[in-house]
Amino acid sequence: MNLDEVVLTFIAESRELLQNMEDTLLRIEQSPEDEEMINAIFRTAHTIKGSAGLFGLDYIVSFTHVAESVLDRVRSGELRIDGELVAVLLSSGDHIGGLIEHLAAGGGEPSAELQENDRKLVAALQAYLHHGVANAPAVADEPEQAYTREGGDGVETDLWHISLRFGRDVLRNGMDPLSFIRYLCTLGDIEHIVTLLNNIPPAAEMDPESCYLGFEIGFRSDADKAAIEGVFEFVREDCEIRILPPHSKIADYLKLIAELPEEDLRVGEMLLRCGTLTESELDAALRLQHGKGKDAERPLGEVLVEAHMVQPPVVEAALDKQKQVKDHKNSEASLIRVDADKLDQLINLVGELIIAGASTNLIAQRSGEADLLEATATLSRLVEEVRDSALTLRMVQIGATFNRFQRVVRDVSKELGKDIDLVISGAETELDKTVVEKIGDPLTHLVRNSMDHGIEPAELRVARGKPAKGTLKLNAYHDAGSIVIEVSDDGGGLNKERILNKAIERGLVTDGENLSDREIYNLIFEPGFSTAESVSNLSGRGVGMDVVKRNITALRGTVTLDSEEGKGTTVRIRLPLTLAIIDGFLVGVGNAVYVVPLDMVVECIERAAWENAGGDGRYLNLRGEVLPYLRLREHFEVEGEPARRENVVVVRYGEHKVGLVVDRLMGEFQTVIKPLSKVFSHIHGVGGFTILGSGEVSLILDVPSLIRQGADSQEQQMVAQV
Amino acid sequence: MEVHVENGDGCCRIGVDGELTIYTAAQAKESLLAAMAEAGEIEMNLAHVNEIDAAGLQLLALVKREAADRQQSLQFVMHSQAVLDLLDLCNLAGVFGDPVVLSSAIH
Numbered sequence: 001m002n003l004d005e006v007v008l009t010f011i012a013e014s015r016e017l018l019q020n021m022e023d024t025l026l027r028i029e030q031s032p033e034d035e036e037m038i039n040a041i042f043r044t045a046h047t048i049k050g051s052a053g054l055f056g057l058d059y060i061v062s063f064t065h066v067a068e069s070v071l072d073r074v075r076s077g078e079l080r081i082d083g084e085l086v087a088v089l090l091s092s093g094d095h096i097g098g099l100i101e102h103l104a105a106g107g108g109e110p111s112a113e114l115q116e117n118d119r120k121l122v123a124a125l126q127a128y129l130h131h132g133v134a135n136a137p138a139v140a141d142e143p144e145q146a147y148t149r150e151g152g153d154g155v156e157t158d159l160w161h162i163s164l165r166f167g168r169d170v171l172r173n174g175m176d177p178l179s180f181i182r183y184l185c186t187l188g189d190i191e192h193i194v195t196l197l198n199n200i201p202p203a204a205e206m207d208p209e210s211c212y213l214g215f216e217i218g219f220r221s222d223a224d225k226a227a228i229e230g231v232f233e234f235v236r237e238d239c240e241i242r243i244l245p246p247h248s249k250i251a252d253y254l255k256l257i258a259e260l261p262e263e264d265l266r267v268g269e270m271l272l273r274c275g276t277l278t279e280s281e282l283d284a285a286l287r288l289q290h291g292k293g294k295d296a297e298r299p300l301g302e303v304l305v306e307a308h309m310v311q312p313p314v315v316e317a318a319l320d321k322q323k324q325v326k327d328h329k330n331s332e333a334s335l336i337r338v339d340a341d342k343l344d345q346l347i348n349l350v351g352e353l354i355i356a357g358a359s360t361n362l363i364a365q366r367s368g369e370a371d372l373l374e375a376t377a378t379l380s381r382l383v384e385e386v387r388d389s390a391l392t393l394r395m396v397q398i399g400a401t402f403n404r405f406q407r408v409v410r411d412v413s414k415e416l417g418k419d420i421d422l423v424i425s426g427a428e429t430e431l432d433k434t435v436v437e438k439i440g441d442p443l444t445h446l447v448r449n450s451m452d453h454g455i456e457p458a459e460l461r462v463a464r465g466k467p468a469k470g471t472l473k474l475n476a477y478h479d480a481g482s483i484v485i486e487v488s489d490d491g492g493g494l495n496k497e498r499i500l501n502k503a504i505e506r507g508l509v510t511d512g513e514n515l516s517d518r519e520i521y522n523l524i525f526e527p528g529f530s531t532a533e534s535v536s537n538l539s540g541r542g543v544g545m546d547v548v549k550r551n552i553t554a555l556r557g558t559v560t561l562d563s564e565e566g567k568g569t570t571v572r573i574r575l576p577l578t579l580a581i582i583d584g585f586l587v588g589v590g591n592a593v594y595v596v597p598l599d600m601v602v603e604c605i606e607r608a609a610w611e612n613a614g615g616d617g618r619y620l621n622l623r624g625e626v627l628p629y630l631r632l633r634e635h636f637e638v639e640g641e642p643a644r645r646e647n648v649v650v651v652r653y654g655e656h657k658v659g660l661v662v663d664r665l666m667g668e669f670q671t672v673i674k675p676l677s678k679v680f681s682h683i684h685g686v687g688g689f690t691i692l693g694s695g696e697v698s699l700i701l702d703v704p705s706l707i708r709q710g711a712d713s714q715e716q717q718m719v720a721q722v
Numbered sequence: 723m724e725v726h727v728e729n730g731d732g733c734c735r736i737g738v739d740g741e742l743t744i745y746t747a748a749q750a751k752e753s754l755l756a757a758m759a760e761a762g763e764i765e766m767n768l769a770h771v772n773e774i775d776a777a778g779l780q781l782l783a784l785v786k787r788e789a790a791d792r793q794q795s796l797q798f799v800m801h802s803q804a805v806l807d808l809l810d811l812c813n814l815a816g817v818f819g820d821p822v823v824l825s826s827a828i829h
Contacts, residue, residue: 171744171775176775203755203784208750
């Protein structure tokens with residue numbers, strides 16, 4: 001593993017950890033006593049500090065250390081979680097995030113802005129470190145005094161003794177033993193260090209990429225054993241680590257001497273050199289060497305504690321750590337991290353497989369051989385399954401994105417002085433990862449907009465007979481091959497008059513134009529449109545809603561808005577589920593073949609059977625429902641005579657239904673969407689193309705835009721008739 | 723990483739340029755041992771070692787010991803700051819026993 005990769009992993013993991021920490025912080029306000037959550041938050045800070053120390057990222061270590069210390073006090077019950085502390089911790093989390101991003105952007109000395117922020121937050125955190133909180137439960141002032149560390153025969157020295165033997169693979173695993181020593185220096189002073197070089201084999205056998213080093217260290221520090229052990233957490237599996245606290249019993253040193261691979265005398269000498277033992281103590285130790293072994297049958301932990309060999313918290317920490325390691329292993333087994341590029345490549349290959357499979361099918365059908373047909377049928381079923389599971393690999397639940405808004409809502413409502421609840425539903429709805437990534441910004445904008453302009457101040461709400469607490473809802477669900485995301489508030493709704501006046505003022509519509517309510521509402525998605533009377537620093541500057549719309553359109557989605565004055569507003573975003581592969585329905589017009597996304601097809605009917613004899617050739621009477629239709633032959637200007645029996649494919653997108661008149665229905669077909677080149681970008685009604693089994697190119701119909709065109713021409717006609 | 727060898731006056735001068743780290747260790751081991759094979763008295767110039775890690779440290783220890791085994795005398799000279807920092811951290815200056823120029827900047 002290359003070091004850069006390790007740093008990248010560190011960055012990715014830190015981001016994830018910080019996100020978890022933020023989520024936990026937001027939840028902890030409700031249950032400030034929940035130890036599990038407190039521990040989870042503490043661990044985040046601790047882990048980031050530990051890893052950052054490993055990479056020598058001092059600016060991250062120093063800040064995280066302060067945060068960790070505060071969290072430690074929370075953990076030990078000296079501090080109580082309250083709204084203020086959560087706010088400081090949230091900003092600290094943000095700041096650490098900022099530092100991580102700084103590292104991701106190339107690192108180096110943090111910018112003045114970051115440093116300023118650093119100073120402010122450290123000051124805020126230190127306030128918590130120094131003042132004892134009145135309502136904190138009583139605890140012993142100095143936890144260390146709860147046990148006696150040294151027995152009568154403890155040695156004189158007040159140094160920790162740390163003995164390290166690095167495993168052969170440490171270097172190959174991308175870790176530098178020396179960085180652990182450097183990191184150790186941040187916890188205290190290395191008084192003496194002996195570097196063991198004599199395990200390096202003769203030149204011919206020595207593998208320069210293996211590690212043969214060992215260290216004996218005399219270390220002066222006020223840190224506890226868990227903290228010192230924490231330094232070596234990342235090499236725990238790759239390194240023999242022995243740590244003896246100051247004033248340990250001679251017997252412990254004896255054990256150390258016996259355990260170390262080097263000769264006893266040599267080890268003794270090293271202990272002397274490290275200042276851990278005095279000469280007379282060493283002599284006594286070596287003399288004692290034969291009088292032990294009776295404690296072997298009792299649990300080690302008990303023996304150790306009873307003999308005051310280890311501090312009780314150390315045993316607890318060790319057990320806790322074991323459990324954590326186990327838990328960690330379990331979750332590791334069920335999840336793997338995969339490069340998104342590899343997934344994209346897989347999807348591409350599956351796409352090619354589908355095209356190749358279709359051509360095989362076609363050949364099999366032509367040959368008419370039953371065996372071959374059967375084999376290809378099985379093959380296509382399998383390909384279909386492969387496709388579906390490949391696509392689900394890219395699907396993620398939208399919940400994580402939604403949960404991020406807890407924070408946004410919390411911050412913004414504080415800023416605005418409004419009390420707003422966020423209600424999330426449909427969090428388990430899945431959609432494509434690329435879509436999730438791109439939907440964050442538009443959603444943030446909509447949420448802020450709702451809070452700022454939608455939900456009224458508490459007094460006004462009470463005056464209108466609504467609960468003083470506003471509610472903002474985020475909802476997601478699947479509908480006809482798309483995912484629908486709703487942002488709704490129970491605020492004041494949009495003022496139709498004002499929008500219309502503004503639109504007329506801006507020349508977007510002419511006075512006297514007959515617009516439906518919905519059309520008026522959707523005017524706010526026009527560029528440069530804002531009806532807010534006051535511009536706040538959140539929204540209302542008229543940039544935004546048009547950007548929201550543009551972003552969503554870029555994802556082949558649509559956005560609509562419903563509002564009821566005095567009751568609230570709902571913005572509905574509709575997005576395609578995936579961007580790569582769809583189930584298509586093949587239709588033929590003349591010699592051309594088109595693909596309609598199968599999810600949008602409602603039914604197929606014969607035109608002649610439903611057309612009203614007196615109709616004007618633009619509407620069908622479909623079981624009493626008026627169905628506008630569009631002749632693809634005319635739309636795409638296909639030459640030749642229409643077929644004798646034309647068919648109508650009824651497609652639905654959102655609330656609109658339209659009929660597409662075609663010559664032939666050709667059945668279902670799995671399709672890989674290939675984008676059209678930019679040259680064709682002005683062509684409406686075509687979303688991409690695909691290659692059929694026969695090698696022919698077929699255009700994929702962009703149903704939403706066809707429906708829009710259908711609707712437009714309808715209106716023009718209506719206007720003409722009026 | 724590059725190794726320059728210069729022979730003259732019965733003394734072999736080896737100059738090491740660049741990083742002595744896990745990434746270059748395999749190559750460095752070979753070129754250093756090859757360069758050493760030729761003379762009785764060796765002076766290894768570490769002035770241009772800009773980066774050194776544990777793998778580099780092992781190599782320095784290895785060549786030192788190898789030279790002693792072969793009855794050659796090997797001296798490290800002109801330690802770069804990176805090497806000095808490392809020797810300081812590991813308390814090895816005395817073990818290697820080469821005269822080290824202490825710059826006032828560090829002490």
